[in-house]
Amino acid sequence: MLKTEELQVNIGPQHPSTHGVFRMLVTVDGETLVDLKPVFGYLHRNHEQLGEVNSYLQNMPFTDRLDYFNSMVNNHAYARAVEQLAGIEVPERAQYIRVIMDELSRILNHASALGFLLGDMGAWQTSLLWGLREREKILDLFEYVSGARMMCNYSRFGGVARDIDDYFISEVKKLMQGLPRYFDEFERLLVENEILLVRAKGVGVLPKELALSYSVTGPLLRGSGVPYDVRKAEPYAVYDRFDFDIPVGTVGDVYDRFLVRVEEMRQSYRILEQALQQMPEAEGGHINPKVKQQSLKPPVGESYARVESPKGELGFYLVSDGSGSAYRYKVRAPSFINLSALADMCKGYKIADVVVILGSIDIVMGEVDR
C-alpha cells in the first residue's frame, strides 16, 4: 500500500460559506478528513461581562446580537430568566404575542438556514434567495411591530414593548395563506433532487448516543432520532395549549436534519394557527404595568430559563446579589454546544463535505463567540 503524507489545511476564518468568522484546522489524508479542530473566538464581544455591568434592562438589546437571526427568541429567553428571578407575572396576551414571534422566527430561521445549507452544497443563489424571500416578509412584520428588522429588542420584563394591532394580525394571516404553498414548493424543489440526495444522504452521521453525550439540542438532536424539544419537555409560555408534532430523523445525517427543519416549519405553522385563534380570549394586556423596568432589583437568588430556539436549547443563567445588575450572567448558546460535535461528525468524510456538514448544524457565530 502506498502511504500518503497527511496535510494540514486551514478553512477560514473567512470562507464565504462558513457562516461567520470561524476557522477549521483540518488534517486530510488525500481527500479524506482525518482530524478537525474548530478555532473560534474571532467574534468575541465580551457579552457576558457586559451583562454583569449593565442593568437588567440595558442588557436586553445586547441579547439581540447573540443569534441575530432570532432576536425575538433571545429576548424572550432573557426576559423569562429575569422574570423568574424577580418573580414577575406575565399576562396571557403577552405570552401569546411572544409565542407568535417565536414561531415566526422559527420559520424564518429554518427557511434561511436551509437556503444557506443548499448554498453550501453548490446550489448557490436560487435556493438561498428562496429562503431569504420568505424571511424578508416576516422581517417586515417584525419591523412593523418592534421598529427593527433584526435587532428587535421587543420583550420587556412582564411582557412585550408594544401591543400588536389588527393590521399586524391580518398581515400574519395573509402571510400564512401563502406559507403552505411555499413549504410544498420548497420540498418539491429539492427534497428529491438527486444532487442533494447524493451530497446529503449518509453524510455527517451523528449517532444518537454521541449526540446525547455532546448534549447537542435542536434539529441536530432530533435529526439523530431523539424526540427532545423544550416546548414539550418543559412547556414554557403557553406552549402546553398547542397541539403539534415533533419531527425526528432516523439516520442522523445531513438529509435528516434538512427534512426535520422542513417539517418543523410546518409545525410552526400549526402553532401559529392555534395561537392566532386562541389569542382573542387571552387575558391581560401586552405588558405587566406594575414592573419597574429601569430600576429592577431582583431579590438575591439565581435562575435558569430555557426556551427552544430554532437552533436548540437557549438558556440564560442569572445570579442576583440584590443590586441593579446581575452578579453572574451566563448564556447557554445552542450553536456553541452543537458546534462541539462537528469534529466527530466530519471524521472519515471527504473534505468537500465539511462545509455541508457545518451548514447542516446551522450555527451563528454571534452566538458561538458571544
Next chain:
Amino acid sequence: MTLSTRKGTVNIVEVNRHDNNIHAGQGTLKGLDIVFRKFRKALFGKANTERDDTEGQFNVQYPEERLVLAEAYRNMPILLYDDATGQELCTSCFQCERVCPPQVIHITQAKHPETGKPVPAAAEFVLEYDTCMSCGYCAEVCPFDAIKMDHDFELSTADHPALDVHYTHLLRPVSYYEAIAPTMWAEVRDAALKKLQNNIKRRPGNIGVDHGQKIAGKSSAAAPKAATPAAGAAGRKQYTGPIAKVGTSMSEDKLARLMAIREANTGKRGGPPESGAHAIEADVATNAAGQVAPSDQATSGSAASKATGPVAAPGKNMSEDKLARLMAIREANKAKQGE
C-alpha cells in the same frame, strides 16, 4: 408514534426519507420546473404587492423605488422642538442618558444666568451616532417625549467626527415627527405639549430656544433634512405591505427617470454606462497623483499611472511618515526580488 411524559403526551413523526423513489434525474427536473415557472412569472407576471404572494417580481429598485417604512421604525434618535415657539421639549432630566446601554448620550444642563440654579432645558446635547445601537430605549423612557427615533437611514459619511451629533443638528420640529409617525405622536401629543408649557414658564430669557433652529411657524419642509424621502413631498402613505409597486412611493419626476434608466438598460444589456466608469477611474488617478506628490522620490513617480483598479493608490489615507516607511519596505522587497 406517541410518547407519554410527565408533562403529557408528545406526538412524534418520523420524516420521510424518500428512499424508494429515486429515479434518475426526475427529482431534479421537478425542481427545475418550479424554478422556470417562477422565473417566467418574475419576468412577465405582475409585481408582487401582497404578503401572501409567492410569485412575481419581488425586487425593489432602491434608491429610485423605496418601501414605505413602518411608523415604529427606529433608526437614530432626534430631539424635538415646538414649531410655533421654537421651544425645545427636552428638560435635561437625564433619564435617557442613564438608560442608554452603550452610554452615548451626553447632556449638559442649562443654568440660570443669574442664580446659577438648574433650568429645565439642555444647554448642550451630544449623541454619538456611531456607537448608538438604535435600541429605542431613550425614546421609550423620556417622560417629556422630547427624544424620538428618526426614520432617516441614509447617514453614511466619510466624516467620522461629524457622527458626534450636537444639539443643533439633532433638533427637528414636532411637525416633522408628526409627519413620519402620525399615530404614535397623536397618542402623546397633548400630554407632551402641556408639559412643555409648564417648563417654558421656568425658562428665563431665551434658554431653550437658542440652538439655531428656524422658528416662527415654519413647516416641516423647512426643517433640516425635511423628511425622509419615503415620507417626502407626497405626504405620508399608508403602510401597505412589504413590497412597493414600481413608483408607489416615488415622486413623478423620479419615476420618469427610473423608467428612462430601465429603457436605456434594456437597450444595451451588459456593463455599466461607459462614461461613468471613466469618470471613476479619472477620479482615482487625480486623487492618487495629488496625494503621492510630496514623496515622489520614494515612489519613483509610478504610483499615479498605475492607480486604475480598485486597490487604493499608496498614500491615500496615510500619514507621511507611514507612507515613507511603506515605500522603504517596498523598495527593500524589490531589491530582494531582484537578487
